[in-house]
Amino acid sequence: MIDIQSVTKRYGGKAVVDAVSFSVPEGSIAVLVGTSGSGKTTLLRMINQLVSQDEGAILIGGEDTRGIPGHELRRRIGYAIQGHGLFPHRTVAENIATVPRLLKWERSRIDAKVAELLTLFQLDPALYADRYPHQLSGGQQQRVGVARALAAEPKILLMDEPFGALDPVLRGTAQDELLAIQKRFGTTIVIVTHDINEAFHLGDTIAVMDKGKLLQYGHPIDLLKTPATPFVEGLVGTFDRPFRLLSLGTIASVVEPGDAPGEPIGIDKTQQEALAALMWAGAQVLPVTAEDGAKLGRVRLETLLGQAIRPQ
Amino acid sequence: MKFWPLIPRLILLSLLIAFLVSPESFEFLFKPLVQANAPAIYNQGSLASLTLLHVRMVFFATCAATIVAVALAILVTRPFGAEFLPLARTVVNIGQTFPPVAVLALAVPAMGFGNGPTLVALFLYALLPVFENTMTALTTVPRAISDAAKGNGMTALQTFWQVELPLSLPMIVGGIKISTVIGFGTATIGSTVAAKTLGEVIIAGLNSNNLAFILQGALLVAALAILVFDLLSMLERSLMKWKAA
Amino acid sequence: MLMAAIVLAATLFLPFVVVKPNRILQGQGRSLAESLAPWAGTALTLALLLVALSLIFRLPTGVKLVITMVSLAATILALGGAAHAQLPPGNSYARVSPGSGFWLLLFGLSLATIDVIARLKPSPQFRLLLLLIAAIVIGGIFASGILSEISVIKEYSNRSDAFWAEMRRHVTLALGSMCLAFVLGVPIGVLCNRVKWLRASALNTLNILQTVPSIALFGLLILPLGWIAANIPGASAIGIAGIGVAPAFVALVLYSLLPVVANTVAGLENVPREANDAARGAGMTDMQRLVSIEFPLTFPSLLAAVRIVLIQNIGMATIAALIGGGGMGVFVFQGLGQSAMDLVLLGALPTVAMSFIAAIILGALVDFSTSPGTEARSA
Numbered sequence: 001m002i003d004i005q006s007v008t009k010r011y012g013g014k015a016v017v018d019a020v021s022f023s024v025p026e027g028s029i030a031v032l033v034g035t036s037g038s039g040k041t042t043l044l045r046m047i048n049q050l051v052s053q054d055e056g057a058i059l060i061g062g063e064d065t066r067g068i069p070g071h072e073l074r075r076r077i078g079y080a081i082q083g084h085g086l087f088p089h090r091t092v093a094e095n096i097a098t099v100p101r102l103l104k105w106e107r108s109r110i111d112a113k114v115a116e117l118l119t120l121f122q123l124d125p126a127l128y129a130d131r132y133p134h135q136l137s138g139g140q141q142q143r144v145g146v147a148r149a150l151a152a153e154p155k156i157l158l159m160d161e162p163f164g165a166l167d168p169v170l171r172g173t174a175q176d177e178l179l180a181i182q183k184r185f186g187t188t189i190v191i192v193t194h195d196i197n198e199a200f201h202l203g204d205t206i207a208v209m210d211k212g213k214l215l216q217y218g219h220p221i222d223l224l225k226t227p228a229t230p231f232v233e234g235l236v237g238t239f240d241r242p243f244r245l246l247s248l249g250t251i252a253s254v255v256e257p258g259d260a261p262g263e264p265i266g267i268d269k270t271q272q273e274a275l276a277a278l279m280w281a282g283a284q285v286l287p288v289t290a291e292d293g294a295k296l297g298r299v300r301l302e303t304l305l306g307q308a309i310r311p312q
Numbered sequence: 313m314k315f316w317p318l319i320p321r322l323i324l325l326s327l328l329i330a331f332l333v334s335p336e337s338f339e340f341l342f343k344p345l346v347q348a349n350a351p352a353i354y355n356q357g358s359l360a361s362l363t364l365l366h367v368r369m370v371f372f373a374t375c376a377a378t379i380v381a382v383a384l385a386i387l388v389t390r391p392f393g394a395e396f397l398p399l400a401r402t403v404v405n406i407g408q409t410f411p412p413v414a415v416l417a418l419a420v421p422a423m424g425f426g427n428g429p430t431l432v433a434l435f436l437y438a439l440l441p442v443f444e445n446t447m448t449a450l451t452t453v454p455r456a457i458s459d460a461a462k463g464n465g466m467t468a469l470q471t472f473w474q475v476e477l478p479l480s481l482p483m484i485v486g487g488i489k490i491s492t493v494i495g496f497g498t499a500t501i502g503s504t505v506a507a508k509t510l511g512e513v514i515i516a517g518l519n520s521n522n523l524a525f526i527l528q529g530a531l532l533v534a535a536l537a538i539l540v541f542d543l544l545s546m547l548e549r550s551l552m553k554w555k556a557a
Numbered sequence: 558m559l560m561a562a563i564v565l566a567a568t569l570f571l572p573f574v575v576v577k578p579n580r581i582l583q584g585q586g587r588s589l590a591e592s593l594a595p596w597a598g599t600a601l602t603l604a605l606l607l608v609a610l611s612l613i614f615r616l617p618t619g620v621k622l623v624i625t626m627v628s629l630a631a632t633i634l635a636l637g638g639a640a641h642a643q644l645p646p647g648n649s650y651a652r653v654s655p656g657s658g659f660w661l662l663l664f665g666l667s668l669a670t671i672d673v674i675a676r677l678k679p680s681p682q683f684r685l686l687l688l689l690i691a692a693i694v695i696g697g698i699f700a701s702g703i704l705s706e707i708s709v710i711k712e713y714s715n716r717s718d719a720f721w722a723e724m725r726r727h728v729t730l731a732l733g734s735m736c737l738a739f740v741l742g743v744p745i746g747v748l749c750n751r752v753k754w755l756r757a758s759a760l761n762t763l764n765i766l767q768t769v770p771s772i773a774l775f776g777l778l779i780l781p782l783g784w785i786a787a788n789i790p791g792a793s794a795i796g797i798a799g800i801g802v803a804p805a806f807v808a809l810v811l812y813s814l815l816p817v818v819a820n821t822v823a824g825l826e827n828v829p830r831e832a833n834d835a836a837r838g839a840g841m842t843d844m845q846r847l848v849s850i851e852f853p854l855t856f857p858s859l860l861a862a863v864r865i866v867l868i869q870n871i872g873m874a875t876i877a878a879l880i881g882g883g884g885m886g887v888f889v890f891q892g893l894g895q896s897a898m899d900l901v902l903l904g905a906l907p908t909v910a911m912s913f914i915a916a917i918i919l920g921a922l923v924d925f926s927t928s929p930g931t932e933a934r935s936a
Contacts, residue, residue, distance in 0.1 A: 398672075398675045398676065399668075399671070399672045399675060401675075402671050402672070402674075402675040403668070403671065405916075406671065406913070406916070408868070409868050409909075409912045409913050409915075409916040410872075410909055410912070411868075411871060411872025411873070411875055411908055411909070411912060412872060413872060413873075413875040413876055413886065413889065413905070413908070414872065414875065414889075414905040414906075414908050414909045417889045417892075417893070417901045417902075417904065417905040418901075418902075418905055418909075420893065420898065420901060425893075425896075493767070493768045496768075496770050497770030497771050497772065497773075498770075500770045500772045500773060501770075501771075501772055501876060504879070504890055504893055505893055511772060514772055514773065514776050515879070517776070518776070518879060518880060523779060523780060523783075526776040526777075526779060527776065527777065527780060529773065529776065530769075530772075530773035530774070530776040530777045531773075531777070533769075533770050533772075533773040534768075534769040534770070534773050534774075534777070537768045537769060537770060538765055538768050538769070541765075541768045
């Protein structure tokens with residue numbers, strides 16, 4: 001969906017993005033992670049041509065972005081930023097309607113879309129549509145920011161530290177919300193973050209950047225298995241590698257037939273969560289149930305420990 | 313609900329109108345201030361028409377200045393005008409050190425007596441606050457917001473009309489407010505160069521040692537300035553409804 | 558570009574000086590080339606054309622600064638020269654005034670100088686140094702007598718005693734009222750900071766006071782002060798009177814209160830909460846905290862108030878002349894009354910110069926106090 005082909009951007013002769021290439025498959029989430037000054041935000045802003053590259057090309061659905069007028073390109077791509085960037089003089093509904101209005105949608109269609117998105121983000125339209133941004137809490141502002149980015153049903157969504165201003169509890173909720181929405185619309189998402197936990201939680205693929213260079217791009221498991229450089233290894237953390245590894249898969253793949261006593265674990269939980277439950281209960285084995293409570297089998301501590309061994 | 317604060321303003325306004333319509337009915341108030349045979353109410357012209365001329369002059373000068381100043385400020389804050397931004401800032405800073413009286417006095421040699429120099433002085437002096445406020449407002453639109461506008465596919469023109477200008481309006485009105493208040497004062501002094509304004513009343517009083525005249529002129533100008541200041545403050549607040557509670 | 562065009566137009570097309578048969582009648586314009594001795598006029602015209610050209614090209618800013626400042630000085634010198642050249646000998650009624658060409662040239666060159674200085678982003682020290690140099694050069698030009706034939710200077714030499722007396726009165730009015738405003742305003746500001754409900758009402762009252770036009774306020778004060786003078790024994794003995802300096806002084810104090818109080822409040826509010834907490838934690842009393850923590854941190858804000866108030870007062874003190882308060886306004890209004898524009902200039906130009914100097918000095922001081930060592934904002 002997004003092809004980045006040896007893209008370079010220089011400021012004052014210094015390359016802030018240096019010959020970076022990778023591609024993001026349709027309907028997946030790619031996370032750009034790195035320290036501040038790594039060039040990740042500049043790279044993101046080149047995808048929607050807020051910044052134009054000096055060398056290389058960026059293709060979206062096979063089309064070179066430089067062939068499309070910038071503002072038209074950006075109307076097709078959702079864009080959400082840290083601190084949300086909501087227009088303070090417009091109501092919540094007007095903020096969300098920004099791009100549809102630029103695209104000259106019909107009034108009724110815009111209203112329906114706004115109501116749909118507000119409901120989706122658990123903001124009652126009757127209550128929130130006519131409020132101004134400053135009347136919302138931080139978490140609500142952030143959700144409106146994402147809703148605005150999604151209003152014109154873009155195929156692609158770019159997010160720059162979208163949850164950076166939220167406290168850890170709200171951030172977790174917002175991340176889960178984003179995953180649900182991504183599943184629902186099948187949007188291709190590129191997210192910039194400096195939080196490696198967020199990267200592992202959200203990313204189908206992760207791109208690690210440092211000093212303008214792309215150090216490694218691949219599935220989260222690849223980063224754990226074969227970190228390309230010491231920098232990547234340090235970033236993913238040697239100390240909690242096994243736990244990260246377990247966090248990448250659900251227990252569906254390790255359930256075995258049979259029964260066990262104790263508090264059951266949901267089938268949709270990650271292996272990491274299951275391990276924690278086993279350790280906390282001091283049990284060798286615990287039962288697994290489906291979402292509706294039906295018994296599906298059991299999971300063993302031993303099996304999970306086996307999963308945490310460095311993959312070959 | 314927000315009715316009470318309006319009452320003193322309405323009283324002031326009705327007093328002003330009543331005085332202008334029928335100054336004679338207020339004669340008893342001013343009588344004690346003058347010698348027995350001196351007139352207690354300004355008698356060298358109609359107070360109402362001087363008031364209208366005064367307001368008209370301030371209005372035209374401020375309108376013209378607003379148009380020019382806002383246009384200039386927009387120009388120097390666009391990418392192609394950025395070259396002139398530092399110069400514009402400096403000129404504004406220096407311009408503000410020129411006292412209004414000096415501007416008025418210096419306009420006379422160029423234009424002669426009458427309404428002309430006063431209009432020019434009013435215009436020039438009104439330029440600065442509007443220009444400065446517009447420039448400040450336009451250059452301090454938070455980066456996240458203009459970035460979001462662009463990122464959501466607005467063209468430069470759309471960003472300007474839909475985001476930057478509306479966000480700057482309250483501050484622009486604030487500048488107009490300052491200009492207008494200064495304008496009322498400067499127009500009063502304009503009478504020293506024979507402009508037809510309420511200053512005539514005060515100066516006539518000063519010349520003939522008639523306290524009642526001075527007081528009438530002063531009260532009229534003060535009441536007008538306060539009312540207009542208030543009106544523009546209300547406009548400023550209503551433009552900021554998105555910011556207030 | 559713009560400035561180059563102004564310089565060009567001024568040099569070539571507009572009258573440089575105006576020669577008048579006496580101080581009130583309309584005069585006749587002479588261009589720069591005509592008004593000097595032939596060789597000097599031509600040379601100067603050519604030199605100014607070169608200056609105009611140099612403004613268009615990208616030269617080092619330092620070079621440009623020297624060029625613009627030298628041509629400013631040359632323009633003023635030329636004015637003096639033109640006056641000597643144009644005046645018919647032995648005719649003491651005839652006057653030579655600067656013409657629109659001179660003013661425009663002065664304006665264009667000043668603008669160019671300001672632009673260059675702004676681009677240099679000078680430090681406060683450098684700005685003060687430039688001011689000193691300019692003062693010395695201009696003072697030298699006046700002292701040398703080159704300008705003695707110019708009409709404004711003639712007006713001055715006719716009444717130099719009165720000039721300096723009114724100047725002193727003007728400065729006393731402006732500075733004295735400012736001092737009193739600080740003596741009254743700072744405690745009010747501290748009080749507003751401590752007592753929340755007081756703040757809104759105090760600031761609103763002062764705000765409304767500022768909307769009252771100065772001339773109206775001067776007029777309004779005549780009444781109560783006149784009453785005090787007549788009814789309170791001893792009041793008139795210390796100079797309180799309905800007309801004259803007293804109402805002007807009181808009005809200036811009233812106008813100055815708003816900036817002083819507002820800046821005190823704003824300054825105190827900007828004192829970091831942590832600093833105050835730390836001071837309390839270290840066991841300071843409220844008074845100690847005010848004196849040793851809050852005031853030092855509020856100082857830049859107060860200095861900014863000095864700047865606002867001083868500039869405002871220098872301008873408004875001009876109006877004091879209307880109610881017999883004296884000051885440079887005396888010349889302005891006398892001149893207006895007699896249609897003698899040179900007299901108006903004699904009053905107005907020093908006023909502008911005073912507020913300009915005050916702005917530069919205080920601007921530099923504000924920069925000193927806020928950002929020691931960091932890059933400074935230009936005047």
